[in-house]
Amino acid sequence: MPERPLRLATILSHPDDETFGIGGTLIKYTDAGVECHSLSLTQGEAGNNGDPAHPIPRERLGAARAAELAEAGRRMGIASTTCFTYPDGKLAAAPAADVVRDIIRWLRAKRPDVVITWGPDGGYGHPDHVATGPLAMRAVELAGVARHEPDLGEHVHVRRCYQVVAPAEAFDRLREQAPDFAAYMDTLEVKPRRWTREELGAVIDISAVADRKWNAMKAHRSQQQDLDRLERLRGTIGFVEREETFIRAFPDPGGPPLETDLFAGVKR
Numbered sequence: 001m002p003e004r005p006l007r008l009a010t011i012l013s014h015p016d017d018e019t020f021g022i023g024g025t026l027i028k029y030t031d032a033g034v035e036c037h038s039l040s041l042t043q044g045e046a047g048n049n050g051d052p053a054h055p056i057p058r059e060r061l062g063a064a065r066a067a068e069l070a071e072a073g074r075r076m077g078i079a080s081t082t083c084f085t086y087p088d089g090k091l092a093a094a095p096a097a098d099v100v101r102d103i104i105r106w107l108r109a110k111r112p113d114v115v116i117t118w119g120p121d122g123g124y125g126h127p128d129h130v131a132t133g134p135l136a137m138r139a140v141e142l143a144g145v146a147r148h149e150p151d152l153g154e155h156v157h158v159r160r161c162y163q164v165v166a167p168a169e170a171f172d173r174l175r176e177q178a179p180d181f182a183a184y185m186d187t188l189e190v191k192p193r194r195w196t197r198e199e200l201g202a203v204i205d206i207s208a209v210a211d212r213k214w215n216a217m218k219a220h221r222s223q224q225q226d227l228d229r230l231e232r233l234r235g236t237i238g239f240v241e242r243e244e245t246f247i248r249a250f251p252d253p254g255g256p257p258l259e260t261d262l263f264a265g266v267k268r
């Protein structure tokens with residue numbers, strides 16, 4: 001009997017978070033034979049709705065963005081993409097117990113070894129991202145407790161959990177290169193923490209797969225405005241084509257030592 005493949009799961013907020021934020025990491029692991037599953041807690045129905053000349057009607061945007069994620073997932077080699085339908089932009093107001101319960105059911109079905117979610121500052125302070133990290137971490141914990149809601153599936157022990165963060169220098173570049181986005185960030189309640197290299201738990205070099213990440217990003221056609229902005233940032237901001245950065249939630253929170261493999265210590 002062949003051993004089952006290693007599994008990686010992402011629990012993020014919007015249908016483009018995994019592609020834009022950590023698409024290079026996902027491509028590297030799917031290339032290596034890791035089975036990857038992506039969960040977005042919303043369908044992103046409050047986001048950009050495409051080309052201003054031919055906007056996607058708002059009532060169809062959620063379904064359209066879920067379909068874009070499915071296509072991006074195919075381009076990245078992801079085994080499954082799932083979008084829950086919690087309200088985009090108002091995730092923090094959704095009943096937490098319901099969200100956690102739905103995530104537990106999903107985790108117990110997908111049975112990942114390693115989970116990635118948003119960091120405590122939600123990457124750049126987006127309120128849905130900020131809300132997602134704690135909901136995901138709670139679900140990861142309870143999914144592993146056998147007596148907790150056995151009706152949701154057989155309990156599963158996630159072995160490692162990482163949180164997506166952006167290093168301080170990325171925001172310095174962003175402020176220079178995309179003042180419009182910096183101005184938007186300034187309106188958000190939570191400000192991104194200035195993560196130093198010493199505080200990071202893992203850095204994944206994505207330079208070898210950057211073109212494929214970009215190809216997957218282009219599947220998110222409704223987000224053309226973001227794609228145009230990121231196109232201008234190519235070469236200046238690490239996550240676009242150089243590296244994707246994480247802190248480690250467990251085991252051994254934070255760093256050092258700095259890892260270059262999210263499955264360090266998990267591989268058999």
Ligand SMILES: [Zn+2]
Nearest residue numbers: 013014017126
């Ligand atoms: Zn997002």
